[in-house]
Amino acid sequence: MAARKTERLVNLTILLLSSRRFVPREKIRETVEGYRGLGDESFNRAFERDKDELRAMGIPVETGSDERFFDDEPGYRIVRTDFELPPIEFTGEEAMVLGLAATVWQQASVADQTSHALAKLRAAGVDPDPSRLRALAPRLSAREAAFDPLWQAMIDRQTAQFDYKSGQRRTVQPWRLVLRNNSTYLLAFDCDRQAPRMFKLSRISGTVSTIGRPGAFVPPDDAALSGHVDALIPKSDLEVVLAIRTERAPALRRRAEQVASSIELPAGFEAYRLQLNAANAVAEIASHGADVIVLEPAGLRAGVLDQLREVVAAHADTPLRAVGEQP
């Protein structure tokens, strides 16, 4: 059954592609094996569906007529230059990285799209062989359920709707997906707020739906959008001086400059000056426990002490035991 349908679609494609002129509907019905013998209604249904399927695959089926004065019966054709991949040549090195690129996407939907693309390149004479790059293994996968529908809507330029955070329904034009720090964000035009907004995909709940037609908008180019990503990078707006135990807290030491301390430090500690994000500074410093002490400013030191007291209150009332140890 499926094989016969495939056969019919391939034959229809070949017929429309091989003809310079528009092929009238009746001629198609007589010529293509799978249509012959169908009643009027079955033929119409089958033909309409087949045409839609070919178009959905990206095959440009045109409707029109060669008869200038008798255009009552429409015909169909596929213009070869619109159908065929234009000439494209890759160097050996480029073909090699294309082979590696084919292994990047891990999630089935996008991985399929990449392998279809590679199949077309192979058919155009490209030989993508990544074996010389075997020491490299780049992998991309987005775990969020919202990724697939938003990926498709972004590429099709179709308006999307989803529930964000605590159930507010949002209507957006998806412009870009941003992969950063193992999270995926959507940069989109928020139709209700009439402004660009950044959405975190893990905060989208329920299903993503699309409304309206594909090609509904044109996203701005990269240069016009670059400012929006800066919002994702925390600002370093607080200068601090910390005492850090030798060889500990490398994440802090790496962006710090060692300085002389104005007070005497405990043995094994050195003083460092660095910039932190004011909103995260208390949590970040507290996470290092007894390896980091705030020297300046005093307000931050008090904030860290408060947080450390909370930790004691939250976790100290139980006996000591290591993770994985049986009670």
Next chain:
Amino acid sequence: MTSQEQVARLLAMVPYLQAHPGIGVAEVAADYGITRRQLLADLNVLWMCGLPGGLPDDLIEIDMDAAESEGVIHLSNADYLSRPMRFTPDEAVALLVALQAVAEMTTGPVREAARSAARKLSEATGQQDLVWLSVSTGDERIRETLASAIDRRQRVRLTYDGAARGVTSYPEVDPAEIQMRDSIAYLQAWSLERQDWRTYRLDRIVDVALTGQSADKHGSAPELPEGWFDQSNGEVTLELAASATWVVDYYPAREIQNHPDGSATVRFAVADPAWLDSLLLRLGDQARVRSPEGVGSAAAAAAREAIERTETLFG
């Protein structure tokens, strides 16, 4: 499989097979990611396709005997399908993003090749890359040194800032593979001290020095499993306040129960107890340990020590 998928594959396969006369069934099946059986079924469909007219000369010619018994494919009489179809937008964008990922984690000529391939693809398809990737790949010079050490099979000593324990270490390793999982790049290397494979984040490798020795053979490096945090020796269940539920975006959870007030009960695999201590210190009042009882006490002890130190210094 839908007919659409099969049609798309067949339309790509006809020009491919014409350009590679006598190619092996196994090779074609591998290139298209299908089984030998599916490939033979594809050929059986193609065998019935061709120009209208229904005469034997009009149909695509395939030597089915050779395909089935000798495993080689000869396809001809299909001049009208000598080029593949154009890329659909999703195919072009998927490949452009993948090339960007390759460019992000490489250096030198490989990176240049990834960029120029993307440029050509973009020109030929009229599509642009719609994903912004920001990969933590660390220092370019370190990546270059590691890549060349892998190529030449050289042993290296890393200066590594371990995050979970917050300590700098100097492991001697045989580097094997640079891997990227989503937006973080890793070195997969054989640790001489542990006599086992170890994974290092590239952005935490501060320095690489050649030891002058050559690397031993250890077979192929393991792939990073999905959520490789799971190489764990324990589990913990935490009650997280609404303001702390961001944690599940950063650390893969085994189970999440969301509560109506926005708080959540979350079960995590714990690969290293130091990770849990650091997380509890970071969250303060926003997290409680639900089970196992007592695993928060190390964090509490560290907090007490930090309070004492601070009070000793500042009275």
